Amino acid sequence: MKKRTLLYSVTPFDPSGHRLKVRLTIAQPDPDGQELSMPAWIPGSYLIRDFSRQIETIQAFSRGQPVAIAKTGSHTWRCAPSAAPLSVEYTVYAWDLSVRGAHVDESHAFFNGTSVFLAVSGQTQDVCHVELCPPPHTKKWKVYTSLPEAAGHPRAAKRHGFGLYAAPDYDALIDHPVEMGTPQVVQFTAHGAEHEMVFTGVIPKLDLARIAGDVQKICAAQIELFEPQARRAPFLESANRYVFMTMVTGDGYGGLEHRASTALMASRNDLPVRGRDDAGAGYQTFLGLVSHEYFHTWNVKRIKPAAFAPYDLSRETHTSLLWVFEGFTSYYDDLMLLRSGTINENDYLRLLGKVISNVRRGAGRLKQSVAESSFDAWTRYYKQDENSPNALVSYYTKGSLVALGLDITLRHATSGTRSLDDVMRLLWQRFGRDFYQGGGQGIAEDAMPALIQEATGVDTRDFIARYAYGREDVPLERLLPLQGIAMNWKAASAAPALDARLRSSHGETQIATVYEGGRAHAAGLSAGDTLLAINGLRVTDTASAERLLGAYQAGDEVDVHVFRRDELRAFRLGLGEPAATECVLERKG
Template identity: 80%
Template sequence: MKKEPLLYSVTPFDLSGHRVRVRLTLRNPDPGGQSFSLPAWIPGSYLIRDFSRQIETIQASSRGKPVGIRKTANHTWLCEPCKAELDIDYTVYAWDLSVRGAHVDETHAFLNGTSIFLCPDGRSQEPCHVELCPPPQARNWKVYTSLPEAAGHPRCARRHGYGMYIAPDYDALIDHPIEMGTPQVVRFKAHGAEHEMVFTGVAPNLDLKRIAADVQKICAAQIALFEPRTRRAPFLDSAGRYVFMTMVTGDGYGGLEHRASTALMTSRRDLPVLGRDNAGEGYQTFLGLVSHEYFHTWNVKRIKPAAFAPYDLGRENHTRLLWVFEGFTSYYDDLMLLRSGVIDEADYLRMLAKTISGVQRAGGRFKQSVAESSFDAWTRYYKQDENSPNALVSYYTKGSLVALGLDITIRHASAGRRSLDDVMRLMWERYGRDFYTGAGTGVPEDAMADLIREATGVDTRDFIERHAYGREDVPLESLLPLLGIALNWKPASGGPTLDLRLRDSHGETQIATVYEGGSAHRGGLSAGDALVAIDGLKVNGAAGVDRLLAAYQPGDTVAVHVFRRDELRAFQLVLNAPGATECVLERPAAAG
């Protein structure tokens, strides 16, 4: 018997209370008792987040009569047996201002499907209809989403309107976030594919034309990378358009990829404004974020590790390949800015040098490989504490350097005939292009060396073992000169140092991290200590520490007083010189 589509109705009904009302109508429920679940995590953000905790009320009914429903585990519910159509009505509290959850107030509603759509167990492969309803208190709000309109349905939504939308299955349903409100919007096409950029939040005099022109170049370059012959965007079959949803705040930063859209957060100071030619480095940071999330349209949304094909949204999905899916993406994000002409080589080398410097400062790279970091994302990388810089390595940043090293190695060994681009295209052809229409298999855990050799003819197995599965630094001092780029180190700016990271909190200057082996570590200071005085002089904020230390030389001994909890403690510290941790990349001038 053919089953009807799952029917959802969504209404942000209490804007000041940040609440969303959802109804799920299920025809032909399990006669033995229908169970439901809500995802415990959202793909792209590898942490169990327990979205179900935000469901405030839930009840079930059939033909107007109550049906018993009870919670059976953290993320699951079970209804009593019911033979007729079953309605589940529930209220979601939506006050998570992030790219991962749901956020509703008087200005907008942003909804990730993992926060609001219950999944009937055993029915995840069935099509879904979603009716988006206007908030009663809001006027002139429009809808922005990559969910396709339900063509042919009597309540089919028009573009940006309320009404019925459709998804082919539950996985697609939760992969098209929804923005409602009155944002600033700009549109462009890249190789014929429609793109929409939506900016929510206060952003005066936003230079939308400049943003659209720059992002269009980035998108076009990435489409051409993966589809050099057809220049066809991967989302055209499933959505028909791509939507960038950006929440503008005072100091936000972050992104989360979806199959035909991305959710972004950015600081308004990083966005260009009308009448100002120099948008600054902050704008390049924003463009790098855009480039990163758009590259995920191919690399992780369609080319996936086998552990994600399919996702199990009720528990952690472990893989040792995030250094490929996040690290390679982090390598290409800034590289695509250069290739598209949005930045020049000097800017690119400056951004690359910053990444190299950051990786070099992290002592955790000697204790953890990027493959181990990938596997431990759920319990360590996404749960960082005061000791994380000493214990962890980032599969984003060091992963990007592994990608850079592989790219240079391939180019050099093949005399410039092959590159990492060829690897990405092979992975796209084999695992990504038909992921949602074919078998949907993912990249095996141990496949990268073989894939690289097949795509380029270059054997990189030893390189991968040493630098991805091992803990050796990528030898960029010897690799970058093969591209004509010199890598040098200079002493970090500033005077003597205590080798710690500080934060100002509630009127105190607190130690956030004590770097292993440094002055503070040897002297006995600990994270959480509140600095009071150095040699009897009061500490006034984190910036004040540097001013006090400017009167000393490396090797001097200073008395440091701190409060540890409510106890005053005194320590003697020997100051260190700044380490040689600033990377400088440059292309030497040709002799002549």
């Protein structure tokens, strides 16, 4: 049966009011009444977002006459029966400065399709055309998206132009975010595939050439990992280019993957500027983010858990495998910086040591496995509070250490002839390469041990049971020396231990986390307390707190005054030895 075509149009008609106008035309609506829905969440961010709450107005018409439309659920609507083509017009409030939603002002417009496009029940497999329209009173804006132009159509957009774009179905439509505006842009190719980097925001003297050179190496290295012979980028089946869309702010950080693009947020202080050789550690953080999201082009956008094949965007969809899809990706993100030559081994070991330190610091790792953390992402990981380090483990960070431990185990067991790379290539060939062409099968919840053994010949059932589904620490003290790496611990500070994490903001210093079993816990201090004074001397920020504590030794007691809400409290705190919480990795010999 020939596919029908749905037509959407999107206009940032009120930039000052942060609003988009959307029109959906349905040529053949359901004669019994057309049902519509908005996704409740966006793939890659496992929390119900309720995007429908940002729809301010909605109305329907057929042949110029109003058609009744009523909401039937949190994310659903139903139009009255209509035999003629149906038009649905609605406005979306777009003021979410994040990688997940939509953000419009006088400088740019950015949106994810999950925030903007209503799904048409019964027609989600049909072709979708999207007309992107400029805001009023501007002729300078251009369009940046991996969504293909509607080739052959008389209203087809030209490169970076407004006009008509096309997607083969609704799932593809919502997987190509759009940026409109006047950003700074640079292009490069990696193994013949075009890539585009788009930076929105105020970024003086941005060193685009340096960024493009480094990211090109990272992309090439990842293509070579998955396709060592063909060296073909995975997105070419659905788009003719890959687009990195970066919103630059004072302190932003984050990313969200899509099938041929990624939305990023970065601090301008993390980006290199022309004329300065040393870009700093922040630039490595940015490159690690880029590497992470690009790796997702294979791992989670095409290699998926069975629970995500296909996505059900109307409800929470649970899987215990995010430690594979986010944890393995977190392992490879910095590793690909090393392999591509954008950082050296000392930088890599420093980054890896920070991850190990972060994981080992939290008591939550002994209470929750990364498989449990994966399953509970919706209700626990994405809803963290002040006690989360004591109660949760991250499937990103500990998941990356599980991947590291697996990689070393595989290399050691096979005398270096097999590694986690072989596992990733098998997953790609079996589940990912033809995902969008062949019906899309995902990885079953219990399949990883057998797949690893098939790829490498190594039985890792015990390893996975203990460290992924169990709560034991990955035995890196034993494994890292097998790769010639010494692992040591040192105190991050010479000051006696408070066993709490502090944060300063707006002239106040608060206790952000009290670590379970530590000195602050024993004394009765709590997260949220505003730290005022130590032994009668004022605390002005986190650095002053460390200086005041540095005047004492382990075993000393100090009086600590805090505000808890609006009540003054006093506590007697016994100080402990500076905790050896910082992992230091070094190449032996």
